[in-house]
Amino acid sequence: MSITETTARAKTGKEQASVAAEKAWSMPDWAITTISLLILVGVWQAAAPFIDPLFGSYPSQIFSSFLVMMESGTLARAFWQSIQPFFAGYLLAAAIGVPAGLLLGRYRVAEAALGIYVMAGYATPLIALVPLLMVWFGLGFAVKMVIIFLLAFFPICINTWVGVKAVPRTLVEVGTAFCAPQSRIMRQIVLPATLPYIMAGLRLAIGKAVIAMIIAEFLTAISGLGGIIINAANSFRTAEMFVPIICVMILAVVLDRLVAWLERKVAPWQSEIAGDHA
Template sequence: MTISNYHESIAVKKPRFSVKDMPSWSITLISVATLMIVWELCGPWINPLFGSYPSQIIRSFLDMMSDGMLVRAFVQSIQPFVVGYALAALAGIPIGLLLGRYRVFDAAFGIYITAGYATPSIALVPLLMIWFGLGFSVKVVIVFLMAFFPICINTTAGVKAVPKTLIEVGTAFCASQTKIMRQIVLPATLPYIMAGLRLAVGKAVIGMILAEFLTALSGLGGIIINAANSFRTAEMFVPIILVMILAVVLEKLLALLEHVVAPWQREISGDGH
């Protein structure tokens, strides 16, 4: 083999760059940047009454931050969101564990969970306003109802997916039902619980804005309605994009939490490949 042939063979064997080799965050960044550039370039052809584009939205964002309006609205919105979501998790996980583990509970109460999940929350808002008024409480309840059912249903499905052989092994070693639940069922169900929590984030954000639309106009939902009524389209987009970013950030944080509490799930699912 000549020296030139040897170098040619090395060049042929050299691995080529592939999109598959890029980290996920870089692909996401390129995707978002491309969308922003295309959106900005199309901006001059957008009627300001019907839409806006990034540079105008950023300008409105800076104006709203400078006078403190956006910060106040965000605080007003995030408070019922946090309380309602936390209550949904605290109630949904244990109820889901009971429904999935014990047939009697599932037969007695499972039908209410299914019916509640299928009921449009917006249909209950007038009744909820009569019960809880137009303030903080009704917003918490709406967020709770939106987030509770995904958490509960996913947890129930996770318990039912636990292999019976694992339960039988625990029973064979004379483990109590509490110990079986804590050391066998709960660890096996964690990926399902985390999936339910991640799904519930989006539902809770929708509930937060829905509550502000239909009850007392306040928070980010109030800004959206007031800006839309005044045809301030760029200002209207600011809270909408902020809500999107909030949902994405919370979902990513829960995904990181899942890798901490259930690290084996990443290896099983091949996440990131």
């Protein structure tokens, strides 16, 4: 056996041993996330003696406030008041945004006629329109739902639009060559190829919708989780103020994971292409 062959086999053996060691010591993502959260909470709690309660709080005090608010029912009522317009606005944005994006991306006339309005709406500071929306829809459920809808609609629509434009033309041409009707091309070629973009838009819209929910509760009738934040901040009850903030963060993360799980179900090939790992 030559020296070159011996060296090559030795390198191969080392690479295989390295891969085996990496697999043996690999840790699932959820465990890494849990450890990261525990470290963050531990460091935050350790800094408690140095935190002025007027300007900040720490995990044990926030948890105590959480228990008090749950026992009194304040947090549950506020969460229910917030979640209703949130889901109504978000689901409406998804129901309208996805078809609108498909039409804009697939049909040149629709893109030329309506695309400019979508981009203008996305670039417009919609928060500046809140006073006008309050005049139109009042201070209750309707105006909150509309604000959430407007902030969530554009990420969904634009991502879908971009996804349709990214579909390889050859795929559409094959469908056309076999005399497939436009509805079938849209359903069996364009939509499956666009699903990853649609799911990305839905995930981005979750963050926008959560922000819109809190802003709507700040600027309209002060209620829900946003109302707790405002009232607690005005009274310098900092620990109580952190409770709804953390609840909103948890809500956004859970919904993001839910959409990611849904993507793996409806577009399993995307995980294989992207090389996702557990």
